[in-house]
Amino acid sequence: MSMHLADAGRSASAQWAADVRPVADFGTEAVWLVLVKVVAIFAFLVVMTLFAIVFERKVVAYMQVRPGPNRVGPWGVLQSLADGLKLAFKEDIMPTKADKVVFFLAPIIACTPAFMAFAVIPLGPEVSIFGNSTPLQLTDSPVAVLYVLAASSMGVYGIVLAGWASGSTYPLLGGLRSAAQMVSYEISMGLSIVAVFLTAESFSTSEIVQAQADSWYVLILAPSFVIYCISAVGEVNRAPFDLPEAESELVGGFHTEYSSLKFALFFLAEYINMVTVSALATTLFLGGWRAPFGVIEIWSGANSGWWPILWFTGKLIIALFVFIWLRGTLPRLRYDQFMRFGWKVLVPISLVWILAISAVSVLREEYDLSQRGLLAIIGGVLALALVILLLVPERKKTEEELDDELAIRPGPNANYPLPPLDLSIPPNPRMKVLEHAGAGPAELGGSTDKAGEE
Amino acid sequence: MSTALAFADAVHAHAADLAAPANEVKGGEKVAFWILAPIALGGAIGMVLARNAIHSALFLVCTMLSLGVFYVINAGPFLGMVQIIVYTGAIMILFLFVLMLVGRDSSDSIVEQLRGQRLAAALLGIGLAAMVATGVARAFDDTRVVGLGRATQDGNVPALAARLFTRYVFAFEVTSALLITAALGAMVLAFVERSKKDQMTQRQRSRERVSADSYPAPKPGPGVYATSDSVATPALLPDGTTTDKSVSKVVQTHELDAATTKAKG
Numbered sequence: 075m076s077m078h079l080a081d082a083g084r085s086a087s088a089q090w091a092a093d094v095r096p097v098a099d100f101g102t103e104a105v106w107l108v109l110v111k112v113v114a115i116f117a118f119l120v121v122m123t124l125f126a127i128v129f130e131r132k133v134v135a136y137m138q139v140r141p142g143p144n145r146v147g148p149w150g151v152l153q154s155l156a157d158g159l160k161l162a163f164k165e166d167i168m169p170t171k172a173d174k175v176v177f178f179l180a181p182i183i184a185c186t187p188a189f190m191a192f193a194v195i196p197l198g199p200e201v202s203i204f205g206n207s208t209p210l211q212l213t214d215s216p217v218a219v220l221y222v223l224a225a226s227s228m229g230v231y232g233i234v235l236a237g238w239a240s241g242s243t244y245p246l247l248g249g250l251r252s253a254a255q256m257v258s259y260e261i262s263m264g265l266s267i268v269a270v271f272l273t274a275e276s277f278s279t280s281e282i283v284q285a286q287a288d289s290w291y292v293l294i295l296a297p298s299f300v301i302y303c304i305s306a307v308g309e310v311n312r313a314p315f316d317l318p319e320a321e322s323e324l325v326g327g328f329h330t331e332y333s334s335l336k337f338a339l340f341f342l343a344e345y346i347n348m349v350t351v352s353a354l355a356t357t358l359f360l361g362g363w364r365a366p367f368g369v370i371e372i373w374s375g376a377n378s379g380w381w382p383i384l385w386f387t388g389k390l391i392i393a394l395f396v397f398i399w400l401r402g403t404l405p406r407l408r409y410d411q412f413m414r415f416g417w418k419v420l421v422p423i424s425l426v427w428i429l430a431i432s433a434v435s436v437l438r439e440e441y442d443l444s445q446r447g448l449l450a451i452i453g454g455v456l457a458l459a460l461v462i463l464l465l466v467p468e469r470k471k472t473e474e475e476l477d478d479e480l481a482i483r484p485g486p487n488a489n490y491p492l493p494p495l496d497l498s499i500p501p502n503p504r505m506k507v508l509e510h511a512g513a514g515p516a517e518l519g520g521s522t523d524k525a526g527e528e
Numbered sequence: 529m530s531t532a533l534a535f536a537d538a539v540h541a542h543a544a545d546l547a548a549p550a551n552e553v554k555g556g557e558k559v560a561f562w563i564l565a566p567i568a569l570g571g572a573i574g575m576v577l578a579r580n581a582i583h584s585a586l587f588l589v590c591t592m593l594s595l596g597v598f599y600v601i602n603a604g605p606f607l608g609m610v611q612i613i614v615y616t617g618a619i620m621i622l623f624l625f626v627l628m629l630v631g632r633d634s635s636d637s638i639v640e641q642l643r644g645q646r647l648a649a650a651l652l653g654i655g656l657a658a659m660v661a662t663g664v665a666r667a668f669d670d671t672r673v674v675g676l677g678r679a680t681q682d683g684n685v686p687a688l689a690a691r692l693f694t695r696y697v698f699a700f701e702v703t704s705a706l707l708i709t710a711a712l713g714a715m716v717l718a719f720v721e722r723s724k725k726d727q728m729t730q731r732q733r734s735r736e737r738v739s740a741d742s743y744p745a746p747k748p749g750p751g752v753y754a755t756s757d758s759v760a761t762p763a764l765l766p767d768g769t770t771t772d773k774s775v776s777k778v779v780q781t782h783e784l785d786a787a788t789t790k791a792k793g
Contacts, residue, residue: 173582176583215605221609224613224617227612227621228616231624238624253625253628257622482735
């Protein structure tokens with residue numbers, strides 16, 4: 075019995091392979107070539123992590139006007155290596171109340187899917203490696219983007235289980251938060267990607283990059299891109315959405331009880347997830363490995379050979395920079411506001427936007443609209459929306475509100491002192507001396523003494 | 529982790545399988561099956577036998593992941609991915625969420641309430657499994673599955689989409705309506721209505737904090753003086769008067785008698 079079924083399955087899978095093999099032939103390569111790609115992707119991710127940590131610390135330091143790490147290596151570039159070594163040599167603590175097996179497995183479960191997701195990200199077009207022509211991508215499938223989503227949904231388990239297995243309160247709260255957060259933000263992330271699927275008519279990453287040859291999706295699907303970026307930050311637990319590890323509320327959140335290499339794995343997973351969502355943003359919206367606008371006109375070879383890796387990495391680093399910029403700029407959200415934002419703002423906007431895109435594509439097919447006609451219609455709708463927005467009266471702060479504020483102002487019997495409303499500031503005694511001396515606004519320091527001497 | 533690795537293996541095995549020209553027998557599918565089938569079965573058995581509810585859920589996750597990979601191997605890549613995203617990624621996470629809220633020590637009771645029910649349940653369960661297995665085996669023993677290649681001519685995903693949105697669109701919509709109704713019902717049952725008026729806004733709260741009857745600064749600590757180190761001693765204010773804000777109202781005060789103050793041992 076099983077033979078028949080297996081036969082059917084095999085012929086079907088061969089059929090599938092023949093029909094929908096996207097862009098390049100995956101799976102026909104030699105085993106050694108696949109292994110080389112696996113090792114290269116692993117190395118790329120680890121190096122990107124080491125780079126991202128130093129990059130983050132340097133950028134945040136620059137934003138806070140301080141030098142940042144500058145002791146290990148030139149300009150402190152080897153700081154991550156030193157930190158990694160330090161982490162490896164720290165004491166590994168297993169809490170008494172921990173669930174031993176799950177506590178041990180959780181960091182591994184968090185880390186493995188983070189690496190796996192990168193298998194379908196296209197880093198470049200076909201290149202020649204030792205005479206073999208092969209695309210710079212480990213593999214692709216008709217459901218490649220869904221595979222990335224599946225991998226990221228597996229990563230949640232690591233964090234949730236870490237929180238539960240630690241056997242203490244703060245990690246448990248962190249785990250609960252991350253369970254709710256990641257499930258909610260995965261929905262808005264998935265919905266934002268639907269627009270890309272509708273436009274590219276494929277789930278395959280290499281085909282999506284191919285479909286962006288003319289114009290990047292960040293231009294035609296701008297709302298999707300914005301929603302993707304917001305939900306990606308929520309999905310990877312980065313500030314301002316880092317509620318599972320909010321240090322001011324939950325100590326360290328889910329990893330409070332972790333130390334040594336187990337903690338290092340969580341650290342690694344967080345940064346690789348950051349790299350992966352940035353890579354996915356690059357692939358889905360920023361044209362993948364294609365050269366930026368204008369470069370191809372100057373230099374026609376920019377999209378061939380090994381150069382695309384440069385463009386891809388450049389876009390990746392810009393996306394990482396935005397992550398760091400957000401962290402350096404925005405305060406953390408309150409938990410209920412955060413969940414409300416996800417469910418009541420991001421999800422409905424995504425749904426309406428998907429509806430609009432479907433409507434536009436149906437209209438284009440039905441009425442055979444040209445690009446210009448379509449743009450005119452979209453412009454008209456936007457103008458109408460703008461007019462309606464202008465007609466909505468603005469909420470003004472009235473005099474009554476000021477009176478209200480004065481009415482609730484505590485009187486002289488308050489529990490704490492308040493300045494009087496008719497406070498007049500007494501003149502600065504220094505200023506009097508200066509005026510007497512006939513000097514202008516004094517320079518800082520010592521000028522009054524000078525005036526006194528004269 | 530073994531599941532995750534096995535999953536990666538299977539994906540690779542599948543990629544290798546794709547390479548096979550039509551009608552040539554390749555071992556990738558078989559290898560993946562013999563790796564994953566024990567995991568799936570072990571997960572299912574472990575789920576029933578595990579004492580801890582979370583361990584049970586994790587075993588179930590193993591089984592679901594293996595099933596997802598089976599779908600991928602059997603040329604249903606979309607179904608496989610959706611199985612992983614929806615079942616393991618969303619539904620099981622919600623399960624874990626509830627189990628974690630219940631508490632980590634809520635293990636099964638091992639006291640048998642009905643005498644012999646374990647044995648009876650085991651026997652009946654094995655019987656049912658044997659019956660279903662025999663039934664399925666007999667039904668498909670000499671059935672050749674045909675037409676799958678023709679049905680998925682444009683690829684698995686478009687074929688599935690075409691079926692869902694043409695022939696089965698009514699069933700699809702009815703199912704979704706059923707699910708939405710269920711979700712609404714759960715929300716109605718769980719929702720506790722609180723009127724907006726009773727809730728303080730953030731603005732009101734901040735005003736309340738600095739209003740005349742409130743004291744926004746930290747409260748004074750208990751008085752510890754040369755004469756007394758009891759927390760029941762009220763603190764002194766700068767003007768020399770005492771404040772009762774420093775004395776906890778929760779802690780009960782009682783006079784010490786000779787028996788309690790006597791040196792022990």
